[in-house]
């Protein structure tokens with residue numbers, strides 16, 4: 452493992468005292484490129500006549516949790532898919548950890564992904580699911596065992612290594628999917644509505660794991676309808692509409708006084724729902 456990878460690995464075991472305080476400056480004020488985990492520069496993505504993302508630029512600092520909000524169809528999932536490498540932009544550049552990755556295929560990107568229906572392998576037990584990507588990368592067995600154990604401890608499922616996915620609740624399955632991504636030691640984690648398919652009583656256990664992950668310093672980009680989570684845990688809110696970023700605010704500012712009419716309308720709709 453490279454030294455930067457082993458440093459990242461240590462984020463799994465940082466002391467809990469690293470609070471959810473925002474990193475020193477917002478991304479847009481950052482001077483040092485070394486602070487930037489994920490960067491989109493003028494990214495446009497079209498599907499036929501639809502411009503799903505329209506010249507979007509965004510910086511996400513290391514250790515920052517940004518939440519992407521906006522009406523259905525505004526481009527949130529498209530943005531995450533571009534960072535993940537599941538889609539390629541028509542123009543613009545994407546960089547992770549200072550490296551341009553615009554043309555790098557998804558499996559080579561060091562990005563963890565937790566999407567709504569990112570299914571586990573049904574025939575593999577929890578440990579095999581979590582270690583799958585590491586086996587594909589031919590990581591040594593003791594190292595796989597250690598990283599699987601670390602990831603399961605973080606999602607609080609140690610002891611359930613031998614269960615098959617069907618023997619887990621929906622919330623537990625989502626947590627295993629998070630562990631599977633974490634075991635790969637990602638530079639950043641992307642979440643697209645990770646709780647929207649869950650029964651209400653299971654939502655919090657997934658949000659708690661995400662909160663813990665944020666506390667430990669993971670860089671996270673999160674699309675969620677859980678406004679309580681967003682207002683508690685996010686550092687910044689990126690509000691999008693029609694493929695563009697309309698607001699990029701500290702979360703306190705966004706929830707207290709959204710500047711644009713579009714954001715005000717969006718918030719009043721979801722908060723009074």
Ligand SMILES: Nc1ncnc2c1ncn2[C@@H]1O[C@H](COP(=O)(O)OP(=O)(O)OP(=O)(O)O)[C@@H](O)[C@H]1O
Nearest residue numbers: 498501502503521522523524525526527528529530
């Ligand atoms: N594979 C595709 N082919 C054609 N159009 C697409 C495709 N994926 C997304 N789009 C279109 O691109 C736009 C952005 O879609 P996207 O899924 O990114 O929105 P979203 O903000 O995630 O919406 P939601 O909140 O409903 O998930 C929409 O107009 C959508 O219809």
Ligand SMILES: [Mg+2]
Nearest residue numbers: 527528529643
């Ligand atoms: Mg979406």
